Amino acid sequence: MRILIADDDPMQRELLAGFLEQQGHRVLAAADGQEALTLFRQESIQLALLDHRMPGLTGDQVLARMKASNPLVRAILITAYGAVETAVNVMKLGADDFIEKPLDLTSLREKIERIEQSLAVADDVAEVVEAVASGPLPLQIIGASPAMRETLSLVRRVADSPWSVLIQGETGTGKELIARLIHLLGPTPEAPFIEVNCAAIPENLFESELFGHEKGAFTGAERQHRGRFERAAGGTLFLDEVGELPPTLQSKLLRALQEKRISRVGGERDIAVETRVIAATNRDLRALAETGAFREDLFFRLNVLDVPVPPLRRRREDIPALVEHFVARDARRPIRLAMETLDLLVRYDYPGNVRELEHIIQRSLTLARGSLLQPSDLPEEVRRGAALDQGLLQERLDGLERDLLVAALEQTDWIQTRAADRLGISERVLRYKMGKYGLRRREG
Ligand SMILES: Nc1ncnc2c1ncn2[C@@H]1O[C@H](COP(=O)(O)OP(=O)(O)OP(=O)(O)O)[C@@H](O)[C@H]1O
Ligand SMILES: [Mg+2]
Missing domain, CATH: 3.40.50.300 (P-loop containing nucleotide triphosphate hydrolases)
Incomplete structure:
Protein backbone atom coordinates (compact mmCIF):
# COMPACT_ATOMS: atom_id res chain seq x y z
CA MET A 1 0.00 0.00 0.00
CA ARG A 2 1.06 3.58 -0.44
CA ILE A 3 0.99 5.24 2.95
CA LEU A 4 1.38 8.88 3.87
CA ILE A 5 2.61 9.70 7.36
CA ALA A 6 2.10 13.15 8.86
CA ASP A 7 3.78 13.73 12.20
CA ASP A 8 5.69 16.70 13.56
CA ASP A 9 7.91 14.53 15.76
CA PRO A 10 10.91 13.49 13.59
CA MET A 11 11.76 10.48 15.77
CA GLN A 12 8.29 9.04 15.57
CA ARG A 13 8.09 9.79 11.85
CA GLU A 14 11.25 7.86 11.16
CA LEU A 15 10.30 4.99 13.38
CA LEU A 16 6.97 4.66 11.60
CA ALA A 17 8.41 5.02 8.11
CA GLY A 18 11.07 2.40 8.81
CA PHE A 19 8.56 -0.01 10.26
CA LEU A 20 6.07 0.35 7.41
CA GLU A 21 8.73 0.06 4.71
CA GLN A 22 9.90 -3.10 6.35
CA GLN A 23 6.33 -4.38 6.01
CA GLY A 24 6.55 -3.82 2.28
CA HIS A 25 4.64 -0.52 2.02
CA ARG A 26 5.64 2.55 0.03
CA VAL A 27 5.93 5.39 2.51
CA LEU A 28 5.82 9.17 2.16
CA ALA A 29 6.40 11.34 5.19
CA ALA A 30 5.39 14.92 6.01
CA ALA A 31 6.32 17.07 9.00
CA ASP A 32 3.03 18.94 9.13
CA GLY A 33 -0.46 19.09 7.73
CA GLN A 34 0.32 21.51 4.93
CA GLU A 35 3.15 19.36 3.60
CA ALA A 36 0.94 16.28 3.92
CA LEU A 37 -1.75 17.88 1.76
CA THR A 38 0.82 18.87 -0.88
CA LEU A 39 2.11 15.30 -1.08
CA PHE A 40 -1.43 13.99 -1.09
CA ARG A 41 -2.24 16.02 -4.20
CA GLN A 42 0.87 14.83 -6.02
CA GLU A 43 0.74 11.14 -5.29
CA SER A 44 -1.91 8.50 -5.16
CA ILE A 45 -2.27 7.57 -1.51
CA GLN A 46 -4.38 4.73 -0.13
CA LEU A 47 -3.82 5.27 3.56
CA ALA A 48 -2.94 8.32 5.65
CA LEU A 49 -1.46 7.97 9.11
CA LEU A 50 -2.08 11.31 10.75
CA ASP A 51 -0.89 12.64 14.07
CA HIS A 52 -3.84 14.40 15.61
CA ARG A 53 -1.93 17.21 17.31
CA MET A 54 0.37 19.01 14.98
CA PRO A 55 1.21 22.69 14.77
CA GLY A 56 -0.87 24.41 12.09
CA LEU A 57 -3.50 22.06 10.80
CA THR A 58 -4.57 19.25 13.10
CA GLY A 59 -4.86 15.68 11.87
CA ASP A 60 -8.62 15.80 11.58
CA GLN A 61 -8.51 19.03 9.58
CA VAL A 62 -5.99 17.46 7.22
CA LEU A 63 -8.20 14.40 6.90
CA ALA A 64 -11.31 16.44 6.15
CA ARG A 65 -9.48 18.13 3.27
CA MET A 66 -8.12 14.85 1.96
CA LYS A 67 -11.59 13.32 2.04
CA ALA A 68 -12.95 16.30 0.16
CA SER A 69 -10.60 15.61 -2.74
CA ASN A 70 -10.64 11.81 -2.51
CA PRO A 71 -13.40 10.25 -0.41
CA LEU A 72 -11.87 6.80 -0.84
CA VAL A 73 -8.72 7.55 1.11
CA ARG A 74 -8.43 5.53 4.33
CA ALA A 75 -6.98 7.03 7.47
CA ILE A 76 -5.73 6.15 10.92
CA LEU A 77 -5.49 8.95 13.44
CA ILE A 78 -2.71 8.93 16.02
CA THR A 79 -4.12 10.35 19.24
CA ALA A 80 -2.85 11.06 22.72
CA TYR A 81 -3.37 8.35 25.27
CA GLY A 82 -6.87 8.49 26.71
CA ALA A 83 -8.16 11.05 24.22
CA VAL A 84 -11.02 8.75 23.31
CA GLU A 85 -13.49 11.58 23.09
CA THR A 86 -11.68 13.26 20.24
CA ALA A 87 -11.10 9.84 18.74
CA VAL A 88 -14.84 9.28 18.54
CA ASN A 89 -15.25 12.65 16.84
CA VAL A 90 -12.45 11.82 14.52
CA MET A 91 -14.13 8.59 13.43
CA LYS A 92 -17.15 10.68 12.57
CA LEU A 93 -14.90 12.70 10.30
CA GLY A 94 -14.17 9.62 8.30
CA ALA A 95 -11.08 8.06 9.86
CA ASP A 96 -11.20 4.30 9.73
CA ASP A 97 -9.40 3.80 12.96
CA PHE A 98 -7.24 5.47 15.56
CA ILE A 99 -4.24 4.45 17.56
CA GLU A 100 -3.03 5.85 20.84
CA LYS A 101 0.43 6.99 21.82
CA PRO A 102 2.78 5.44 22.70
CA LEU A 103 2.42 3.46 19.49
CA ASP A 104 2.09 -0.27 19.71
CA LEU A 105 3.50 -1.40 16.38
CA THR A 106 1.85 -4.81 16.44
CA SER A 107 -1.53 -3.29 16.88
CA LEU A 108 -0.75 -0.74 14.15
CA ARG A 109 0.17 -3.55 11.79
CA GLU A 110 -3.12 -5.30 12.56
CA LYS A 111 -5.09 -2.14 11.92
CA ILE A 112 -3.36 -1.64 8.58
CA GLU A 113 -3.99 -5.24 7.60
CA ARG A 114 -7.66 -4.79 8.39
CA ILE A 115 -7.82 -1.75 6.16
CA GLU A 116 -5.98 -3.55 3.36
CA GLN A 117 -8.47 -6.36 3.64
CA SER A 118 -11.42 -4.00 3.36
CA LEU A 119 -9.81 -2.22 0.40
CA ALA A 120 -9.53 -5.53 -1.39
CA VAL A 121 -13.19 -6.27 -0.63
CA ALA A 122 -14.19 -2.85 -1.96
CA ASP A 123 -12.31 -3.54 -5.22
CA ASP A 124 -13.93 -6.96 -5.61
CA VAL A 125 -17.38 -5.57 -4.94
CA ALA A 126 -16.89 -2.71 -7.40
CA GLU A 127 -15.97 -5.23 -10.06
CA VAL A 128 -19.03 -7.38 -9.37
CA VAL A 129 -21.35 -4.36 -9.48
CA GLU A 130 -19.77 -3.25 -12.76
CA ALA A 131 -20.10 -6.71 -14.30
CA VAL A 132 -23.75 -6.93 -13.29
CA ALA A 133 -24.50 -3.50 -14.72
CA SER A 134 -22.87 -4.23 -18.07
CA GLY A 135 -23.72 -7.93 -18.23
CA PRO A 136 -26.10 -9.50 -20.73
CA LEU A 137 -28.54 -10.67 -18.06
CA PRO A 138 -31.25 -8.59 -16.46
CA LEU A 139 -29.70 -9.33 -13.11
CA GLN A 140 -29.81 -6.95 -10.28
CA ILE A 141 -28.20 -7.65 -6.99
CA ILE A 142 -28.58 -5.46 -3.98
CA GLY A 143 -26.11 -5.82 -1.20
CA ALA A 144 -24.31 -2.90 0.37
CA SER A 145 -24.33 -4.40 3.86
CA VAL A 309 -25.12 -16.35 1.69
CA PRO A 310 -26.24 -14.57 4.87
CA PRO A 311 -29.93 -14.55 5.89
CA LEU A 312 -31.71 -11.22 5.46
CA ARG A 313 -32.08 -10.66 9.20
CA ARG A 314 -28.26 -10.54 9.43
CA ARG A 315 -28.13 -7.75 6.86
CA ARG A 316 -31.06 -5.53 7.68
CA GLU A 317 -29.16 -2.59 6.18
CA ASP A 318 -30.08 -4.00 2.77
CA ILE A 319 -33.83 -4.03 3.44
CA PRO A 320 -34.62 -0.40 2.44
CA ALA A 321 -32.77 -0.73 -0.87
CA LEU A 322 -34.43 -4.08 -1.60
CA VAL A 323 -37.85 -2.59 -0.81
CA GLU A 324 -37.17 0.31 -3.12
CA HIS A 325 -35.98 -2.07 -5.82
CA PHE A 326 -39.10 -4.26 -5.63
CA VAL A 327 -41.45 -1.28 -5.42
CA ALA A 328 -39.85 0.35 -8.47
CA ARG A 329 -40.06 -2.91 -10.36
CA ASP A 330 -43.57 -3.99 -9.43
CA ALA A 331 -45.62 -0.88 -8.69
CA ARG A 332 -48.05 -0.01 -11.47
CA ARG A 333 -48.57 3.52 -10.19
CA PRO A 334 -46.44 5.94 -8.18
CA ILE A 335 -46.48 4.85 -4.57
CA ARG A 336 -44.48 5.74 -1.51
CA LEU A 337 -43.94 4.01 1.81
CA ALA A 338 -45.04 5.54 5.07
CA MET A 339 -42.17 5.79 7.56
CA GLU A 340 -43.79 3.29 9.91
CA THR A 341 -44.24 0.83 7.05
CA LEU A 342 -40.54 0.81 6.25
CA ASP A 343 -39.79 0.63 9.94
CA LEU A 344 -41.87 -2.53 10.31
CA LEU A 345 -40.30 -4.05 7.22
CA VAL A 346 -36.80 -3.45 8.54
CA ARG A 347 -37.63 -5.04 11.88
CA TYR A 348 -39.31 -8.20 10.61
CA ASP A 349 -37.21 -11.41 10.71
CA TYR A 350 -37.99 -12.91 7.26
CA PRO A 351 -37.79 -16.68 7.69
CA GLY A 352 -38.22 -16.77 3.87
CA ASN A 353 -35.55 -14.10 3.35
CA VAL A 354 -35.41 -11.95 0.19
CA ARG A 355 -38.05 -14.01 -1.58
CA GLU A 356 -40.46 -13.42 1.31
CA LEU A 357 -39.75 -9.70 1.24
CA GLU A 358 -40.36 -9.71 -2.52
CA HIS A 359 -43.74 -11.39 -2.02
CA ILE A 360 -44.71 -9.11 0.83
CA ILE A 361 -44.07 -6.06 -1.36
CA GLN A 362 -45.98 -7.51 -4.32
CA ARG A 363 -48.93 -8.39 -2.13
CA SER A 364 -48.98 -5.04 -0.34
CA LEU A 365 -48.79 -3.12 -3.61
CA THR A 366 -51.84 -4.98 -4.84
CA LEU A 367 -53.83 -4.29 -1.70
CA ALA A 368 -52.78 -0.69 -1.08
CA ARG A 369 -55.45 1.88 -1.86
CA GLY A 370 -53.83 5.31 -1.77
CA SER A 371 -50.44 6.43 -2.99
CA LEU A 372 -48.95 5.69 0.40
CA LEU A 373 -48.19 2.18 1.58
CA GLN A 374 -49.52 2.01 5.14
CA PRO A 375 -48.61 -0.45 7.90
CA SER A 376 -52.16 -1.81 7.54
CA ASP A 377 -51.26 -2.91 3.99
CA LEU A 378 -48.60 -5.25 5.36
CA PRO A 379 -49.32 -8.89 6.19
CA GLU A 380 -50.22 -9.50 9.78
CA GLU A 381 -47.06 -11.41 10.66
CA VAL A 382 -44.96 -8.39 9.70
CA ARG A 383 -47.08 -6.03 11.77
CA ARG A 384 -47.12 -8.46 14.66
CA GLY A 385 -43.46 -9.43 14.19
CA ALA A 386 -42.08 -6.20 15.52
CA ALA A 387 -44.33 -6.18 18.56
CA LEU A 388 -43.58 -9.80 19.30
CA ASP A 389 -39.88 -9.12 19.04
CA GLN A 390 -40.06 -6.36 21.59
CA GLY A 391 -42.16 -8.52 23.88
CA LEU A 392 -39.61 -11.29 23.63
CA LEU A 393 -36.76 -8.94 24.35
CA GLN A 394 -38.49 -7.61 27.46
CA GLU A 395 -39.15 -11.15 28.61
CA ARG A 396 -35.50 -12.09 28.21
CA LEU A 397 -34.29 -8.96 29.97
CA ASP A 398 -36.67 -9.60 32.84
CA GLY A 399 -35.45 -13.16 33.12
CA LEU A 400 -31.86 -12.02 33.19
CA GLU A 401 -32.53 -9.35 35.79
CA ARG A 402 -34.34 -11.81 38.00
CA ASP A 403 -31.42 -14.24 37.84
CA LEU A 404 -28.94 -11.52 38.74
CA LEU A 405 -31.06 -10.44 41.71
CA VAL A 406 -31.36 -13.97 43.04
CA ALA A 407 -27.63 -14.57 42.64
CA ALA A 408 -26.72 -11.39 44.51
CA LEU A 409 -29.19 -12.15 47.29
CA GLU A 410 -27.95 -15.72 47.68
CA GLN A 411 -24.35 -14.58 47.83
CA THR A 412 -25.09 -12.02 50.53
CA ASP A 413 -27.25 -14.33 52.54
CA TRP A 414 -30.30 -12.20 51.65
CA ILE A 415 -28.95 -9.15 53.44
CA GLN A 416 -30.58 -6.50 51.29
CA THR A 417 -28.12 -3.65 51.96
CA ARG A 418 -25.22 -5.79 50.81
CA ALA A 419 -27.05 -7.27 47.85
CA ALA A 420 -28.04 -3.77 46.68
CA ASP A 421 -24.43 -2.68 47.07
CA ARG A 422 -23.20 -5.57 45.03
CA LEU A 423 -25.72 -4.83 42.28
CA GLY A 424 -24.95 -1.13 42.29
CA ILE A 425 -28.54 -0.14 42.97
CA SER A 426 -30.26 1.44 45.95
CA GLU A 427 -31.98 -0.63 48.57
CA ARG A 428 -35.28 0.94 47.64
CA VAL A 429 -34.93 -0.14 44.01
CA LEU A 430 -33.88 -3.60 45.15
CA ARG A 431 -37.02 -3.93 47.28
CA TYR A 432 -39.17 -2.74 44.39
CA LYS A 433 -37.63 -5.32 42.05
CA MET A 434 -37.94 -8.10 44.62
CA GLY A 435 -41.62 -7.28 44.84
CA LYS A 436 -41.95 -7.21 41.07
CA TYR A 437 -40.48 -10.68 40.68
CA GLY A 438 -41.94 -12.04 43.91
CA LEU A 439 -38.53 -12.86 45.40
CA ARG A 440 -38.55 -14.01 48.98
CA ARG A 441 -36.09 -16.04 50.97
CA ARG A 442 -37.21 -19.62 51.24
CA GLU A 443 -37.37 -20.84 54.82
CA GLY A 444 -35.21 -23.76 55.84
N1 LIG B 1 -29.42 -9.34 -3.26
C1 LIG B 1 -30.53 -9.37 -4.01
N2 LIG B 1 -30.87 -8.30 -4.74
C2 LIG B 1 -31.99 -8.33 -5.49
N3 LIG B 1 -32.83 -9.36 -5.57
C3 LIG B 1 -32.54 -10.46 -4.86
C4 LIG B 1 -31.38 -10.53 -4.05
N4 LIG B 1 -31.34 -11.74 -3.46
C5 LIG B 1 -32.43 -12.39 -3.88
N5 LIG B 1 -33.16 -11.64 -4.74
C6 LIG B 1 -34.44 -12.05 -5.37
O1 LIG B 1 -35.12 -12.85 -4.41
C7 LIG B 1 -35.70 -13.99 -5.02
C8 LIG B 1 -35.09 -15.26 -4.42
O2 LIG B 1 -33.76 -15.41 -4.84
P1 LIG B 1 -33.17 -16.84 -5.29
O3 LIG B 1 -34.15 -17.60 -6.06
O4 LIG B 1 -31.83 -16.58 -5.88
O5 LIG B 1 -33.01 -17.47 -3.83
P2 LIG B 1 -32.62 -18.96 -3.42
O6 LIG B 1 -31.68 -18.82 -2.27
O7 LIG B 1 -32.17 -19.70 -4.62
O8 LIG B 1 -34.00 -19.50 -2.89
P3 LIG B 1 -34.45 -21.04 -2.66
O9 LIG B 1 -33.71 -21.52 -1.46
O10 LIG B 1 -35.92 -20.88 -2.39
O11 LIG B 1 -34.14 -21.77 -3.90
C9 LIG B 1 -35.42 -13.85 -6.50
O12 LIG B 1 -36.53 -13.23 -7.11
C10 LIG B 1 -34.22 -12.94 -6.57
O13 LIG B 1 -34.18 -12.22 -7.76
MG1 LIG C 1 -32.99 -21.47 -5.45
Missing part, protein backbone atom coordinates in the same frame (compact mmCIF):
# COMPACT_ATOMS: atom_id res chain seq x y z
CA PRO A 146 -20.98 -5.63 5.20
CA ALA A 147 -22.23 -9.25 5.24
CA MET A 148 -23.33 -9.11 1.61
CA ARG A 149 -20.18 -7.30 0.53
CA GLU A 150 -18.16 -10.16 1.98
CA THR A 151 -20.22 -12.58 -0.09
CA LEU A 152 -19.85 -10.53 -3.27
CA SER A 153 -16.14 -10.24 -2.75
CA LEU A 154 -15.98 -14.01 -2.41
CA VAL A 155 -18.04 -14.34 -5.59
CA ARG A 156 -15.49 -12.23 -7.45
CA ARG A 157 -12.63 -14.37 -6.20
CA VAL A 158 -14.13 -17.81 -6.85
CA ALA A 159 -15.57 -16.89 -10.26
CA ASP A 160 -12.33 -17.33 -12.18
CA SER A 161 -11.36 -20.65 -10.69
CA PRO A 162 -12.39 -23.96 -12.25
CA TRP A 163 -13.18 -25.58 -8.89
CA SER A 164 -16.60 -26.57 -7.68
CA VAL A 165 -18.44 -24.03 -5.59
CA LEU A 166 -20.98 -24.80 -2.90
CA ILE A 167 -23.42 -21.99 -2.14
CA GLN A 168 -25.06 -22.42 1.25
CA GLY A 169 -27.84 -20.29 2.62
CA GLU A 170 -31.37 -20.37 3.95
CA THR A 171 -34.27 -20.53 1.57
CA GLY A 172 -34.81 -17.37 -0.47
CA THR A 173 -31.47 -15.73 0.35
CA GLY A 174 -30.49 -15.40 -3.31
CA LYS A 175 -28.44 -18.55 -3.92
CA GLU A 176 -29.52 -18.88 -7.52
CA LEU A 177 -28.76 -15.24 -8.16
CA ILE A 178 -25.28 -15.76 -6.72
CA ALA A 179 -24.76 -18.85 -8.89
CA ARG A 180 -25.65 -16.88 -12.03
CA LEU A 181 -23.34 -14.12 -10.95
CA ILE A 182 -20.43 -16.52 -10.53
CA HIS A 183 -21.07 -17.83 -14.02
CA LEU A 184 -21.35 -14.33 -15.43
CA LEU A 185 -18.07 -13.26 -13.85
CA GLY A 186 -16.28 -16.46 -14.82
CA PRO A 187 -14.07 -17.09 -17.84
CA THR A 188 -16.93 -18.18 -20.14
CA PRO A 189 -19.98 -15.97 -19.54
CA GLU A 190 -21.40 -16.73 -23.02
CA ALA A 191 -21.26 -20.48 -22.46
CA PRO A 192 -24.44 -22.17 -21.21
CA PHE A 193 -25.63 -22.01 -17.62
CA ILE A 194 -27.69 -25.15 -17.12
CA GLU A 195 -29.80 -25.61 -14.03
CA VAL A 196 -30.83 -28.88 -12.40
CA ASN A 197 -33.26 -28.71 -9.53
CA CYS A 198 -32.44 -31.86 -7.61
CA ALA A 199 -35.60 -31.61 -5.52
CA ALA A 200 -37.96 -31.29 -8.46
CA ILE A 201 -36.95 -34.13 -10.78
CA PRO A 202 -38.55 -37.55 -10.06
CA GLU A 203 -35.93 -40.10 -9.08
CA ASN A 204 -36.64 -42.47 -12.00
CA LEU A 205 -36.07 -39.70 -14.54
CA PHE A 206 -33.08 -38.20 -12.86
CA GLU A 207 -30.30 -40.17 -14.43
CA SER A 208 -31.62 -39.58 -17.91
CA GLU A 209 -32.15 -35.87 -17.19
CA LEU A 210 -28.62 -35.47 -15.91
CA PHE A 211 -26.70 -37.77 -18.23
CA GLY A 212 -29.05 -38.26 -21.17
CA HIS A 213 -30.09 -41.49 -22.85
CA GLU A 214 -29.73 -43.32 -26.11
CA LYS A 215 -32.65 -44.16 -28.34
CA GLY A 216 -34.43 -47.26 -27.03
CA ALA A 217 -32.66 -47.18 -23.65
CA PHE A 218 -36.02 -47.69 -21.94
CA THR A 219 -39.68 -47.74 -22.86
CA GLY A 220 -40.56 -44.32 -24.16
CA ALA A 221 -37.00 -43.36 -25.10
CA GLU A 222 -37.91 -42.72 -28.69
CA ARG A 223 -34.87 -40.80 -29.58
CA GLN A 224 -31.48 -39.92 -28.26
CA HIS A 225 -31.45 -37.28 -25.56
CA ARG A 226 -28.53 -35.19 -24.39
CA GLY A 227 -28.52 -34.73 -20.65
CA ARG A 228 -27.96 -31.48 -18.79
CA PHE A 229 -24.39 -32.41 -17.94
CA GLU A 230 -23.55 -32.58 -21.60
CA ARG A 231 -25.44 -29.43 -22.45
CA ALA A 232 -23.44 -27.58 -19.81
CA ALA A 233 -20.15 -28.53 -21.47
CA GLY A 234 -17.76 -25.59 -21.45
CA GLY A 235 -20.09 -23.66 -19.18
CA THR A 236 -21.69 -24.12 -15.78
CA LEU A 237 -23.87 -26.86 -14.38
CA PHE A 238 -25.94 -25.52 -11.49
CA LEU A 239 -27.11 -28.24 -9.11
CA ASP A 240 -29.80 -26.56 -7.07
CA GLU A 241 -31.01 -28.18 -3.81
CA VAL A 242 -28.16 -30.64 -4.09
CA GLY A 243 -28.92 -31.98 -0.60
CA GLU A 244 -32.01 -33.68 -2.08
CA LEU A 245 -30.04 -35.74 -4.59
CA PRO A 246 -31.01 -39.43 -4.24
CA PRO A 247 -28.17 -41.68 -2.97
CA THR A 248 -27.84 -43.72 -6.18
CA LEU A 249 -27.33 -40.53 -8.14
CA GLN A 250 -24.86 -39.19 -5.62
CA SER A 251 -22.40 -41.90 -6.60
CA LYS A 252 -23.01 -41.40 -10.32
CA LEU A 253 -22.51 -37.68 -9.97
CA LEU A 254 -19.32 -38.23 -7.99
CA ARG A 255 -17.96 -40.44 -10.74
CA ALA A 256 -18.81 -37.87 -13.40
CA LEU A 257 -17.06 -35.15 -11.42
CA GLN A 258 -13.98 -37.23 -10.72
CA GLU A 259 -13.49 -38.64 -14.18
CA LYS A 260 -14.98 -35.77 -16.14
CA ARG A 261 -16.79 -38.40 -18.19
CA ILE A 262 -20.40 -39.42 -18.33
CA SER A 263 -22.33 -42.14 -20.06
CA ARG A 264 -25.85 -41.78 -21.35
CA VAL A 265 -28.43 -44.29 -20.10
CA GLY A 266 -28.30 -47.26 -22.44
CA GLY A 267 -25.11 -45.90 -23.99
CA GLU A 268 -22.02 -47.97 -24.66
CA ARG A 269 -19.31 -45.37 -24.59
CA ASP A 270 -18.15 -42.67 -22.22
CA ILE A 271 -18.33 -39.04 -23.23
CA ALA A 272 -15.77 -36.55 -21.96
CA VAL A 273 -17.42 -33.46 -20.46
CA GLU A 274 -15.66 -30.44 -19.00
CA THR A 275 -18.06 -28.36 -17.01
CA ARG A 276 -17.85 -26.18 -14.00
CA VAL A 277 -20.15 -27.25 -11.20
CA ILE A 278 -21.91 -24.89 -8.83
CA ALA A 279 -24.13 -26.50 -6.23
CA ALA A 280 -26.55 -24.84 -3.84
CA THR A 281 -28.32 -26.03 -0.74
CA ASN A 282 -30.33 -24.70 2.14
CA ARG A 283 -29.42 -27.67 4.28
CA ASP A 284 -26.35 -28.15 6.40
CA LEU A 285 -24.59 -30.44 3.96
CA ARG A 286 -21.61 -30.99 6.21
CA ALA A 287 -23.88 -32.26 8.96
CA LEU A 288 -25.71 -34.48 6.46
CA ALA A 289 -22.35 -35.85 5.34
CA GLU A 290 -21.31 -36.51 8.92
CA THR A 291 -24.45 -38.49 9.67
CA GLY A 292 -24.17 -40.39 6.40
CA ALA A 293 -27.27 -38.86 4.81
CA PHE A 294 -25.10 -37.39 2.07
CA ARG A 295 -21.98 -38.97 0.58
CA GLU A 296 -19.00 -37.45 2.32
CA ASP A 297 -16.69 -37.80 -0.69
CA LEU A 298 -19.24 -36.01 -2.87
CA PHE A 299 -19.57 -33.28 -0.25
CA PHE A 300 -15.81 -32.64 -0.38
CA ARG A 301 -15.90 -32.65 -4.18
CA LEU A 302 -18.63 -30.02 -4.26
CA ASN A 303 -17.34 -27.96 -1.39
CA VAL A 304 -13.91 -27.07 -2.75
CA LEU A 305 -14.91 -23.41 -2.48
CA ASP A 306 -17.79 -22.42 -0.30
CA VAL A 307 -19.83 -19.28 -0.52
CA PRO A 308 -22.20 -18.66 2.37
